[in-house]
Amino acid sequence: MKPKIILVLSCIIFCIGLSSFQQGADLGLARVDKTNGKMVFFWNEPSNDYEVAFTFANKIHDIDCKSPAQIIDASMQNANVETANQGKIYDAIIIGKSTQRDLAVTFKDKSKDNSIARVKRNEGKYIFVQCEPLANYDVIYKGDVSGIGQQILLGSCPTLQEKIDKLLKRATKSKKDFDGIIYGSSKNDLAIKLK
Numbered sequence: 668m669k670p671k672i673i674l675v676l677s678c679i680i681f682c683i684g685l686s687s688f689q690q691g692a693d694l695g696l697a698r699v700d701k702t703n704g705k706m707v708f709f710w711n712e713p714s715n716d717y718e719v720a721f722t723f724a725n726k727i728h729d730i731d732c733k734s735p736a737q738i739i740d741a742s743m744q745n746a747n748v749e750t751a752n753q754g755k756i757y758d759a760i761i762i763g764k765s766t767q768r769d770l771a772v773t774f775k776d777k778s779k780d781n782s783i784a785r786v787k788r789n790e791g792k793y794i795f796v797q798c799e800p801l802a803n804y805d806v807i808y809k810g811d812v813s814g815i816g817q818q819i820l821l822g823s824c825p826t827l828q829e830k831i832d833k834l835l836k837r838a839t840k841s842k843k844d845f846d847g848i849i850y851g852s853s854k855n856d857l858a859i860k861l862k
Contacts, residue, residue, distance in 0.1 A: 706759035735851030793847030
């Protein structure tokens with residue numbers, strides 16, 4: 668074969684392999700931030716192995732009227748009270764897991780990047796709550812689903828699930844294709860197209 672044909676075939680094979688790799692990438696991964704030196708997984712779960720150090724009651728007054736940042740601050744306080752009571756250390760907390768109590772966890776391998784989370788899906792869309800997708804993305808829709816207007820008018824606030832449902836509904840009405848939403852970690856609530 669001629670060198671040009673070999674080069675072209677090699678490029679085609681490389682591009683197909685790269686495309687397959689990108690399509691196989693897990694778009695549901697995100698990076699969480701630390702609060703007071705601890706990682707916080709809010710409506711998502713660590714991608715690395717962990718052990719439960721202890722569970723704690725996450726009693727937050729008027730929780731539906733709180734922003735995700737306010738919920739995280741209160742959760743950290745609740746976890747710190749419990750760690751003082753039990754004398755156990757932890758690396759991160761998981762808020763909103765499908766258990767009655769939230770979790771304080773330690774990671775099995777501290778040498779890994781333990782800030783990577785696997786997010787939940789709702790209606791087939793990735794839900795990034797208080798975290799940032801690892802994949803690049805384009806913003807498709809910007810809005811505000813905080814529920815402040817409902818609080819002023821009705822004296823009550825929508826639940827976190829209702830806020831997420833509202834953001835999904837608004838993004839769907841925009842008639843633009845999107846893969847997920849980002850709630851709580853930016854100035855606006857966003858619908859995004861992952862790359």
